């Protein structure tokens with residue numbers, strides 16, 4: 055860590071504008087001293103290497119460069135939080151400060167080099183500050199006071215005898231006290247002047263943002279604390295061209311000391327009360343910031359009737375700490391948080407001041423926004439940093455690598471602080487007090503103390519002299535008056551509280567009514583969602599019914615088409631058959647009639663399709679427009695709800711605001727009560743308000759969600775309803791069409807029947823003719839047989855000569871007879887064929903007419919095609935119910951039309967008759983018999 059170890063190349067140097075030496079009297083920069091201790095036991099045990107290069111292990115003023123060299127790092131990582139001063143290539147960084155002290159520098163050296171010059175300024179009438187800043191455990195308390203362990207144990211004994219021999223570890227404050235009285239007493243002896251100085255001390259602690267008087271025995275007593283509450287206030291002192299502001303602490307004890315021993319006692323008393331705790335990083339870690347102040351009243355050399363007042367602030371800050379490293383939890387973590395917070399504000403103040411290179415007393419507008427007021431620490435140090443005090447900052451650091459990040463941060467701040475210029479003012483102008491006043495103050499206090507002492511000595515117990523007694527009585531009366539005033543204030547406050555309660559009540563009412571509205575909204579939401587569910591259920595069931603109907607309907611249409619084409623195909627051969635019989639007029643008529651029927655049907659189906667299309671393109675948009683209007687009105691209702699809510703909440707906020715301003719405008723300056731009231735407001739109103747806002751938000755979101763859901767379901771419902779309507783309308787049209795078609799069919803069938811009757815009569819006529827022919831043939835046959843018998847008889851009688859000719863004759867006759875019999879059989883077959891055809895035509899006729907009595911009986915003998923009737927298909931799709939699909943359909947179709955539909959669906963397939971003779975099969979034609 056010596057200068058020889060320091061890297062000489064690529065050094066980047068922190069900005070420094072300071073040219074003033076310590077102790078100069080004009081504008082002076084804050085002097086920055088770095089003190090680096092040796093590695094402590096924990097750092098050695100952790101084998102954390104040294105990463106700090108110092109020019110000298112003892113001290114360096116001429117060459118005050120300090121280099122951070124983390125090259126020992128196994129990963130050679132860059133230093134993440136460092137500023138531009140980091141040397142990118144060599145991975146080390148150099149800072150320039152005013153003085154550097156290494157592990158070999160003892161307390162004596164630090165006092166001599168760092169504090170002495172400042173101390174001399176203090177004696178000359180300047181306000182001075184020594185400020186120890188750095189990471190926890192780096193030696194701030196050690197530097198300012200001494201070894202904390204020794205301070206607690208034998209510090210008193212060290213100096214009790216008034217000896218001036220210091221333990222080596224004794225820090226700056228005891229040394230200042232000793233040095234002060236040395237100097238003052240020497241001067242006193244020399245000038246032989248009893249009245250030439252007066253010393254007062256105070257010891258202040260800032261713990262968790264609370265000010266505590268370390269010299270006040272009662273400071274922990276809350277009741278007395280109310281009376282003796284410490285307050286920071288600013289005093290404007292116009293001095294020369296500078297608008298100087300001094301920071302004062304109201305109610306802070308200041309004790310006169312006449313020698314250094316009294317000073318040590320005060321220091322020890324205060325240190326005993328200071329908050330310390332053991333952490334992983336420091337067994338005696340200070341958990342608070344402390345300021346030990348020595349006020350010196352010293353006779354002015356110019357005017358012996360005036361006394362200069364100068365102040366020396368000896369500040370020991372609590373250490374910044376990484377909670378993870380220090381292992382702070384609960385109270386320790388809270389302390390660390392508060393410490394770090396105040397140090398952060400101090401850092402910001404240093405940053406801003408260093409950026410402008412000036413002090414807060416200059417006219418620079420930018421400096422008006424220095425955040426001194428953001429923490430009590432910065433307020434207390436306002437004079438010392440950027441103010442009118444001569445300040446030296448001692449930045450304490452650890453050399454170990456494990457603390458590298460904190461060390462870099464400390465040095466960064468230290469370098470920035472180095473740019474801050476203070477404007478120290480010698481006490482001759484402003485900090486002067488008339489000798490007479492000072493003496494009077496002192497004499498009064500002395501007289502009071504002496505009188506108390508005398509009274510106490512002359513009698514047993516505690517006694518007061520009369521004057522003191524009267525003073526006490528007067529004080530007591532004063533106190534009573536104060537109490538009365540406080541009571542009056544209390545009454546006033548109660549009145550205000552009443553008003554506040556009324557406003558709160560009002561707010562509560564508003565909150566209640568809003569809650570009710572929210573409840574109602576919730577209810578209506580619930581109702582809506584219930585309706586929504588019901589609608590969805592209905593929709594679901596309707597959709598399934600609709601689907602079923604659609605299925606059945608499409609099946610029906612398919613079967614209708616199929617059967618129609620089959621019927622056409624079946625009828626055509628019959629017609630052809632008629633055609634073959636040369637009965638062209640009838641067959642042409644029939645053919646024409648069927649073709650008309652067919653064309654008519656196709657036309658109707660096309661119309662149905664067109665109607666469906668038209669409905670979906672014309673009616674659907676109008677329904678959608680209607681739906682949009684509905685949605686718009688729903689939206690408007692919702693917006694009006696939201697506006698209403700907002701208005702209520704704004705009203706509520708205004709009430710709160712009025713309440714706050716009303717309480718703030720009041721003449722009371724009792725922060726405790728103010729805080730109470732604000733606390734009340736926070737608890738009662740803000741809590742309710744935020745709860746209300748939270749509830750409102752939640753409800754609004756759920757309302758929006760419900761609204762979106764119902765919007766979706768509404769859209770779905772509407773579209774489905776439209777579909778349903780379209781289908782129902784179409785159904786009606788279809789049914790009308792079907793009825794028409796059915797009527798047309800009946801007409802056509804009637805025509806057909808008439809034609810059939812005509813044909814039947816003609817066939818009957820033919821049959822009659824054929825029957826008569828058969829009879830005549832039979833008669834002829836009988837006749838022939840008789841002739842034959844006659845011939846046989848004659849043959850028996852005639853000459854045997856004629857035998858041959860007769861036998862021939864007989865042979866011929868037998869042949870003829872045989873051919874006659876054959877003809878007879880043929881004729882019979884023809885008659886059977888004709889009868890069959892007649893039966894077929896009759897069946898067709900009956901099927902077309904829809905006379906169920908015969909169709910039921912015949913349908914059982916139908917072939918596979920007739921089993922595809924709609925009724926059967928529906929039955930197959932719903933086995934549990936004999937006519938499920940028809941039943942479902944019936945719900946959406948009016949009953950008479952349904953009957954027609956059923957009739958059509960059941961009758962149409964019967965038009966198909968596969969028992970008819972195949973079209974190729976020609977009927978046998980009856981030929982006349984040749985005799």
Ligand SMILES: Nc1ncnc2c1ncn2[C@@H]1O[C@H](COP(=O)(O)OP(=O)(O)OP(=O)(O)O)[C@@H](O)[C@H]1O
Pocket residue numbers: 090091092094157188189190191192193194195196197200201202336338339340341371372373374450
């Ligand atoms: N320069 C030094 N020489 C010898 N010992 C030192 C030095 N600096 C610090 N120490 C020792 O290190 C320990 C911690 O020091 P100290 O309590 O002063 O740290 P601190 O910075 O005040 O810590 P905290 O902020 O937690 O109060 C003490 O035991 C102290 O004696």
